[in-house]
Amino acid sequence: MPVYPMEANFPDRPLIGLLLRLLYQHYAQDIDAALDEAGFGDLRPAHANVFPFLSAEGISVSELAGLARVRKQTMAEAVEQLERMGYVERRPNPRDRRSRLVFPTERGASVKPVTHGTAARVEERWAQLTSPEELEALRASLLRLLTELKGQ
Template sequence: MPDSVSSRPVLGLLLRLLHQHHAQDVDAALRAAGFGDIRPAHANVFPFVPDDGIQVSELARVANVTKQTMAQAVEQLERVGYVERRADPNDRRARRVFLTPRGHAVRPVGGAAGRAVEEHWAQLTSPEEVAALRDLLERVLAALDEQPG
């Protein structure tokens, strides 16, 4: 009878460990660029704030985190000057999150650091394998996003 417990790590663990490597490298680049007050949880904010702002609840939804987690991250980033909240012109009861000039300055540094990580991974494997990994992950994510609630 074959062993039902594989000796290989589950995919979720591998993804988490790779993410940790990625996050450490991006974090080091952000610190070197003078953004040492950004924490890993803040990575859920920067990529998802459009120029016309976004409500915290929508930001939480697109980042796939709880509203409470997102509200904490936004509050922390607001205190250190990366985001600001302003009244929503379409809903007086709501507020929208906007990146400040300092918040906008984070994006190119984080993007360059992320590309450097991918280039390093391509050196460790191959550019084709990294491209295939990206394609696979995009397909799985799209399929998961298409599933009903």
């Protein structure tokens, strides 16, 4: 059964990657709209690689890149943009003066409540469209898969 029955060319058994990408597009569209409404319309998709991994303790660009699974140069560019926009700041690493850590600013810290609140609403809607049990089973399967892939 096609996911989009109105689309004649949609595959009968779509690849999981396609399904994940299409679902993420729905998810990201809701997040982007909420960010825009909250006054964060200057954020771009590349910045989504940074915010989930920021902490009050700070984190290096290398660690951010590893967690987000992007190249260090890509992450450094995103961090530089966010720094110019006032969402993050870089400070010397107290454990290694040769490196710097990335910290959220007050403005940067105010992004997470918007994205998390919106994500919770999206997940509630998805649970209504499927079932809470199906959504939690999907989460568990994805987490298990990520854990196994990390070990390789």
